Amino acid sequence: MLTLQSYLSLAAIIFSIGIIGIVINRKNIIIVMMCTELLLISVNFNFIAFSYFNQDIAGQIFVFFILTVAAAEAAIGLAILVALYRNKKSIDVHELRTLRN
Amino acid sequence: MNNELTLITPELIIASAICLLILVNSFLTTEKRYTGLIIGSITMATCALISLIFLIETTNSSIFNNHYKIDHFSTGLKFTTYLIALFIFIGTKTNKENTKSELVLLEIFAILGVSILASSNNLLTLYLGLETLTLSMYGLVASKRSSEIATESAMKFFILGAIASAIFLYGVSFVYGLHGTLFFEELNNATINNTIEMQLALAFIICGIAFKLGAVPFHSWVPDTYQGASTSSALFISTIPKLGAFALIYRLLYEAFIANAEFWSLLILLLGLLSLILGNVIAIAQDNLRRILGYSAVGHIGFILIGLSIGSIDGAIAALAYLVIYILMTAAAFMSIEVISTEKRAVVTLADIKDLNSTHPWISLIMLFSMFSMVGIPPFIGFYAKWIILSELINSDMLSIALIGIIVSVIAAFYYLRIVWYMYFEKNELPIMKGSPNIFQKTSISLVGLSILLLGIYPSPIINFCRSIFSPFLLID
Numbered sequence: 028m029l030t031l032q033s034y035l036s037l038a039a040i041i042f043s044i045g046i047i048g049i050v051i052n053r054k055n056i057i058i059v060m061m062c063t064e065l066l067l068i069s070v071n072f073n074f075i076a077f078s079y080f081n082q083d084i085a086g087q088i089f090v091f092f093i094l095t096v097a098a099a100e101a102a103i104g105l106a107i108l109v110a111l112y113r114n115k116k117s118i119d120v121h122e123l124r125t126l127r128n
Numbered sequence: 129m130n131n132e133l134t135l136i137t138p139e140l141i142i143a144s145a146i147c148l149l150i151l152v153n154s155f156l157t158t159e160k161r162y163t164g165l166i167i168g169s170i171t172m173a174t175c176a177l178i179s180l181i182f183l184i185e186t187t188n189s190s191i192f193n194n195h196y197k198i199d200h201f202s203t204g205l206k207f208t209t210y211l212i213a214l215f216i217f218i219g220t221k222t223n224k225e226n227t228k229s230e231l232v233l234l235e236i237f238a239i240l241g242v243s244i245l246a247s248s249n250n251l252l253t254l255y256l257g258l259e260t261l262t263l264s265m266y267g268l269v270a271s272k273r274s275s276e277i278a279t280e281s282a283m284k285f286f287i288l289g290a291i292a293s294a295i296f297l298y299g300v301s302f303v304y305g306l307h308g309t310l311f312f313e314e315l316n317n318a319t320i321n322n323t324i325e326m327q328l329a330l331a332f333i334i335c336g337i338a339f340k341l342g343a344v345p346f347h348s349w350v351p352d353t354y355q356g357a358s359t360s361s362a363l364f365i366s367t368i369p370k371l372g373a374f375a376l377i378y379r380l381l382y383e384a385f386i387a388n389a390e391f392w393s394l395l396i397l398l399l400g401l402l403s404l405i406l407g408n409v410i411a412i413a414q415d416n417l418r419r420i421l422g423y424s425a426v427g428h429i430g431f432i433l434i435g436l437s438i439g440s441i442d443g444a445i446a447a448l449a450y451l452v453i454y455i456l457m458t459a460a461a462f463m464s465i466e467v468i469s470t471e472k473r474a475v476v477t478l479a480d481i482k483d484l485n486s487t488h489p490w491i492s493l494i495m496l497f498s499m500f501s502m503v504g505i506p507p508f509i510g511f512y513a514k515w516i517i518l519s520e521l522i523n524s525d526m527l528s529i530a531l532i533g534i535i536v537s538v539i540a541a542f543y544y545l546r547i548v549w550y551m552y553f554e555k556n557e558l559p560i561m562k563g564s565p566n567i568f569q570k571t572s573i574s575l576v577g578l579s580i581l582l583l584g585i586y587p588s589p590i591i592n593f594c595r596s597i598f599s600p601f602l603l604i605d
Contacts, residue, residue, distance in 0.1 A: 041475075045294070051142050059287055062468075063291060063294060066291065066294035066295075067294050067297070073298070073305065077304055077305035083308050083309070085310050090253060092255070093255075099259075099263055106270070107266065107270045107283050110273045114275070114280075126277060126284070126352045
């Protein structure tokens with residue numbers, strides 16, 4: 028029997044993987060986007076676990092909305108990525124350095 | 129049921145305007161120069177009128193099974209938003225290169241997000257409003273598709289925004305788990321509010337809020353987007369979303385988590401001090417006019433956060449008054465930049481506004497009003513804004529914080545006055561800026577510019593308005 032704690036730990040691990048992936052990633056913007064999706068997935072995990080253990084449906088409804096918003100967000104992100112690639116001919120994180128103090 | 133739909137008339141009108149604009153954009157491909165502007169302005173004027181009526185009639189009710197709340201705060205904030213948006217539309221969208229209807233569409237979407245945020249009574253509604261606002265802001269920044277810096281700043285903004293909203297949601301998920309509910313009233317009544325888990329969740333949530341406001345550890349998108357986005361988008365981003373972020377703070381911290389006030393006011397104070405100091409100090413080293421305005425925005429947000437950290441309704445009133453005044457000042461500055469830019473050459477660095485006085489005396493006078501006001505020189509409204517925050521701080525025995533605020537304002541005077549110096553006393557070697565404002569832009573910019581001066585002499589309308597927004601709570605206290 029899995030407890031609430033194990034679900035939360037899994038979510039925390041996924042969340043950390045997402046954050047670490049963004050921080051140490053030195054190559055490619057698409058990987059950054061994948062990591063932001065991981066962050067949202069860990070949040071979904073939390074909501075579903077809490078919803079089940081609290082016997083309250085609101086958390087699962089919230090997850091539907093997060094999934095929808097995440098899809099919209101990914102669409103906008105990829106659109107910006109395409110526009111960026113057209114201008115720079117590269118999606119390297121290191122190339123994002125035109126704007127400096 | 130019928131009554132519920134009447135109460136959300138402004139949102140319904142905005143939503144129908146969005147549908148109309150999408151249709152217009154797909155059918156009128158060639159001759160659509162002013163359609164976006166006309167539809168947007170009419171929508172905003174109507175909505176402002178309706179919310180003014182609601183504000184006078186003092187409707188107070190929760191609708192849609194308590195998910196959505198129409199009260200003084202929400203209608204007052206919506207009224208302010210629509211009015212400012214109307215001025216922005218008339219002031220910038222009559223320009224030749226800004227008439228693309230897509231921009232108006234995205235901006236109206238963002239305004240819908242602010243309305244939902246202001247009325248939210250539930251974490252789910254709040255999140256949806258927040259994302260409506262943020263997603264359309266990504267689009268606005270990226271709207272100058274062929275520009276390298278615009279797309280780069282949009283990409284950075286997008287990545288940071290996605291991380292921030294995920295962190296915010298992680299906090300929200302813990303709040304939900306601990307309380308078992310998403311409604312603000314029930315979050316407030318629970319006794320678990322001061323546990324360590326709750327404080328952790330609140331810290332996550334405040335990270336998200338700080339990003340939306342552009343407070344210091346999460347501020348790097350502010351100067352980037354101000355520099356990268358087109359001037360009219362930058363004007364929009366620097367004004368309306370700040371009102372949305374204020375609604376976010378008020379609804380979450382003052383309504384849902386007021387029991388934790390001791391904990392969050394400390395965090396907000398820390399963020400505010402950091403933004404105040406770093407924003408103003410970094411701005412000194414900038415040569416790019418838009419980056420200066422970006423860092424100055426961070427500094428002003430610091431002041432607003434310090435006002436909010438007092439944790440009382442008086443502090444919130446002062447912070448809202450400061451925010452409205454800041455929006456007036458920054459709108460005047462960005463509108464000035466907008467009207468003197470031409471399609472070929474936009475104002476970017478300080479060198480571009482050298483000797484502006486000889487070609488555009490009226491515009492440079494308005495810019496001067498705006499800069500003097502941001503410094504806080506007495507006859508202008510900015511002085512009054514700083515004064516109410518500082519007097520609230522002194523009233524609540526935070527004298528040292530008030531002193532830091534005063535010292536930083538004096539340091540900040542350097543770069544604001546440098547802009548004025550460049551406009552009036554520097555010789556110009558570059559070709560002069562040729563932009564010529566049309567009659568709508570002139571009216572709009574003059575109204576905003578003169579209000580900086582006139583409200584500074586007679587400031588009671590603004591503070592009375594902000595007080596009346598919070599008045600039901602004053603009665604409870």
